[in-house]
Amino acid sequence: MAEAKVLSGAGLRGQVAGQTALSTVGQAGAGLTYRGYDVRDLAANALFEEVAYLLLYGELPNKAQLAEYQARLKTLRDLPQALKEVLERIPANAHPMDVMRTGCSVLGTLEQELNFDQQRDKTDRLLALFPAVMCYWYRFSHHGVRIDCTSDEDTIGGHFLHLLHGKKPSELHVKVMNVSLILYAEHEFNASTFTARVCASTLSDLYSCVTAAIGSLRGPLHGGANEAAMELIERFQSPQEAVTELLKMLERKDKIMGFGHAIYKESDPRNEVIKGWSKKLADEVGDKVLYPVSEAIDKTMWEQKKLFPNADFYHASAYHFMGIPTKLFTPIFVCSRLTGWAAHVFEQRANNRIIRPSAEYTGVEQRAYVPIEKR
Ligand SMILES: CCC(=O)SCCNC(=O)CCNC(=O)[C@H](O)C(C)(C)COP(=O)(O)OP(=O)(O)OC[C@H]1O[C@@H](n2cnc3c(N)ncnc32)[C@H](O)[C@@H]1OP(=O)(O)O
Numbered sequence: 001m002a003e004a005k006v007l008s009g010a011g012l013r014g015q016v017a018g019q020t021a022l023s024t025v026g027q028a029g030a031g032l033t034y035r036g037y038d039v040r041d042l043a044a045n046a047l048f049e050e051v052a053y054l055l056l057y058g059e060l061p062n063k064a065q066l067a068e069y070q071a072r073l074k075t076l077r078d079l080p081q082a083l084k085e086v087l088e089r090i091p092a093n094a095h096p097m098d099v100m101r102t103g104c105s106v107l108g109t110l111e112q113e114l115n116f117d118q119q120r121d122k123t124d125r126l127l128a129l130f131p132a133v134m135c136y137w138y139r140f141s142h143h144g145v146r147i148d149c150t151s152d153e154d155t156i157g158g159h160f161l162h163l164l165h166g167k168k169p170s171e172l173h174v175k176v177m178n179v180s181l182i183l184y185a186e187h188e189f190n191a192s193t194f195t196a197r198v199c200a201s202t203l204s205d206l207y208s209c210v211t212a213a214i215g216s217l218r219g220p221l222h223g224g225a226n227e228a229a230m231e232l233i234e235r236f237q238s239p240q241e242a243v244t245e246l247l248k249m250l251e252r253k254d255k256i257m258g259f260g261h262a263i264y265k266e267s268d269p270r271n272e273v274i275k276g277w278s279k280k281l282a283d284e285v286g287d288k289v290l291y292p293v294s295e296a297i298d299k300t301m302w303e304q305k306k307l308f309p310n311a312d313f314y315h316a317s318a319y320h321f322m323g324i325p326t327k328l329f330t331p332i333f334v335c336s337r338l339t340g341w342a343a344h345v346f347e348q349r350a351n352n353r354i355i356r357p358s359a360e361y362t363g364v365e366q367r368a369y370v371p372i373e374k375r
Pocket residue numbers: 220221222223225253254255256257258259260261262263307310311312
């Protein structure tokens with residue numbers, strides 16, 4: 001059983017900043033639970049929509065509730081025309097996370113949250129349409145195509161792949177997207193979720209909370225690490241080259257993206273799951289480079305630094321094998337983590353006090369104002 005990581009020092013590490021009933025991270029036993037369910041159990045057996053329902057509505061749905069929920073989400077997929085027009089104006093070289101942030105913010109002007117009773121409906125709408133925000137912009141800016149933002153896919157993962165590639169995805173790819181969305185859904189007081197909660201604590205609207213959280217997730221020390229991990233692994237032609245270059249990077253004290261964690265000490269429980277699916281996809285496409293390179297980096301990081309892959313590392317190769325462009329990796333994380341963010345916003349609102357910590361002052365002592373001509 002892994003010991004809890006000893007936490008101290010900067011970055012508010014180790015300090016309890018509030019309460020949550022949504023998930024546990026890094027506790028002995030299961031490394032990650034959503035409302036008491038082991039994430040590995042959910043990834044093996046559930047649909048992402050079930051997990052979204054669990055996080056947003058409090059319990060796993062029964063068959064009828066799930067069918068009704070999936071049917072409702074399907075009806076909410078299309079984008080308002082005004083949002084399509086905004087997306088068409090965003091250039092191809094924009095960062096897709098900025099597109100997501102803008103898309104969310106614009107929707108907040110078109111379909112405002114007028115009171116907190118609307119919070120679940122507004123979240124369901126975001127959940128249903130986020131894949132189209134990403135794909136409408138991507139396909140228009142990169143291929144000049146105005147896609148249909150609806151599809152007959154039952155799942156959010158399948159719908160995303162359908163919009164991206166313009167055709168029905170394979171069963172294997174729908175399955176992997178489902179697992180991926182479950183693994184990324186919720187993670188207690190990580191940086192982006194804490195951002196959402198700080199925003200919620202001022203009694204701001206849901207779109208502001210989610211827009212702020214997207215900004216936090218974008219950075220390479222957080223969600224952006226899956227893209228950065230892809231850029232790392234595709235640099236190498238062989239495991240041998242990867243090891244040689246990695247050792248040089250470690251010598252230079254470079255950060256290796258996709259490794260390490262603020263809370264987990266020995267492993268990230270999500271890693272073994274996505275690693276297994278990445279291997280299946282590697283076999284499907286006949287990959288002989290990316291997966292072995294990833295494994296070589298994984299092994300060397302443990303041998304050299306006792307650092308392990310976090311949820312982001314093998315997501316990189318898994319997404320790549322499904323033909324997903326690297327720049328869309330972190331936006332997929334948004335489509336999933338929205339559920340955790342929103343559930344935390346609901347929780348914060350239900351028992352709110354404005355989040356306003358204190359600072360330790362390190363500046364100069366109090367002094368008299370000096371008139372400008374005397375400076
Ligand atoms: C799935 C969603 C996620 O957000 S998971 C995190 C994704 N981010 C990354 O993969 C970025 C790379 N990793 C990191 O920058 C860190 O490990 C993160 C995740 C930010 C955690 O930081 P922190 O809590 O400060 O780490 P720590 O106290 O365990 O650091 C101890 C010493 O090890 C080093 N370290 C840590 N990670 C790496 C790494 N990936 N590559 C190289 N070195 C690493 C730290 O710099 C630290 O070294 P030192 O003690 O300061 O000399």
